[in-house]
Amino acid sequence: MNLFWSHTLWYLILGLATLTQVIYTLYHSKDRLRTFAFYLSLVGLPLYFETFILIFLDAYAYFPKIIQNPKIDPYNDVLAGNLFSQFGVASSALLLAVRRKPFYWNVIVSFIYAMVEVLFEFLGIYRHHWWKTWMTFIALFLFFVISKWMYAHLTRGVGSIYFYGYLILGMFPICTILFFWGVLDLFGYMRFTTTLFPDHPRISRYGLYLTFTLVNYILVLWGYFQKHWIWKIVTLVSVGTLIYLGYRGHLLLFWEGAFVPIGIIVIFWMYFSVWILDTLYRGRQQEL
Structure with missing residues (x-):
């Protein structure tokens, strides 16, 4: 139970923020089915990227303490934390693209996620290996730009x-x-x-x-x-x-x-x- 309050709860809050953004965007969408499909595609983009930097290059690690079964490889808990992260950034990318937020919002939201990363590292529920927070900011900014480009092509x-x-x-x-x-x-x-x-x-x-x-x-x-x-x-x-x-x-x-x-x-x-x-x-x- 202590691990829930010290680790898991923060990831659940991130999950709640993700769900809120997706619901808000779908509510304001003219075609909710295609918008949700686009969200699934957006989720896939950072997941493919993270397959390389998280698993193959060991850039950082998540510690949500969700998967604690001793019969299961403990690295699966790291992967579970990764899902909260990538579904989260994809929900923000969806909102920025579908709601056509101005360019400066890409900077603001990227900065917010960078600060969340700093908070998670301070709490001991996330750890850098060689990755740096400024890399997160740049990667997310580029992701949001690419997401808007993908959305523009989809609507045309x-x-x-x-x-x-x-x-x-x-x-x-x-x-x-x-x-x-x-x-x-x-x-x-x-x-x-x-x-x-x-x-x-x-x-x-x-x-x-x-x-x-x-x-x-x-x-x-x-x-x-x-x-x-x-x-x-x-x-x-x-x-x-x-x-x-x-x-x-x-x-x-x-x-x-x-x-x-x-x-x-x-x-x-x-x-x-x-x-x-x-x-x-x-x-x-x-x-x-």
Whole structure:
């Protein structure tokens, strides 16, 4: 309980601020479905960035003290803290873009998050390794600028290639975070091996995460938008083959005896994620 008040509570406050910004933006949006889809894409952008600087480059660490199960890798708690951070900055990016806030608001909000970072570090619930607060300010400022650019292109209509990019970004929170990590990984149904690079187990695990998801997302997206059924079948077989090869090569570790049903569910969820995003984005054509 002490950890809740000293650590977890601050992350929950950040989560409440995130929820408030998203609800406020959706309330003032002309097309709430597409706005929410855009938010999911915005979440994916910093998550891909943080995959490199947090996991591969060990820039900093979060300590929300949410995942405390001794049977689960304690690094998952760091990842949970990261989610509060990235969903938070994405909610601000959404508000700034959709509400068309003036340029100086990018500076103000970036500064606020930098100060929140300073506060979290002071409280001992976040720690820099080599990262600096001024880097956070610059990174967020650029993120807010890019978000407004993405929103402007979305309202004017994006071409197929750009649209696929929005979908791949949106699949990170829906598929990678919610399903692969939040369900399969944390509950032990399917995990990636840590032995590919024995001296770097974290890079092994999450490097496979990134490679597996990106390759399969691209395949699934390609198959989803094909008009001829034969290419859809080819895509399903290709994704299933990759999962099987990962299983046989001991890169993917499944709950004993559950390879087939979990593999089928994985394929279904990836297609379902694309369908959700495509439906949200294309539901209405008027401006957000």
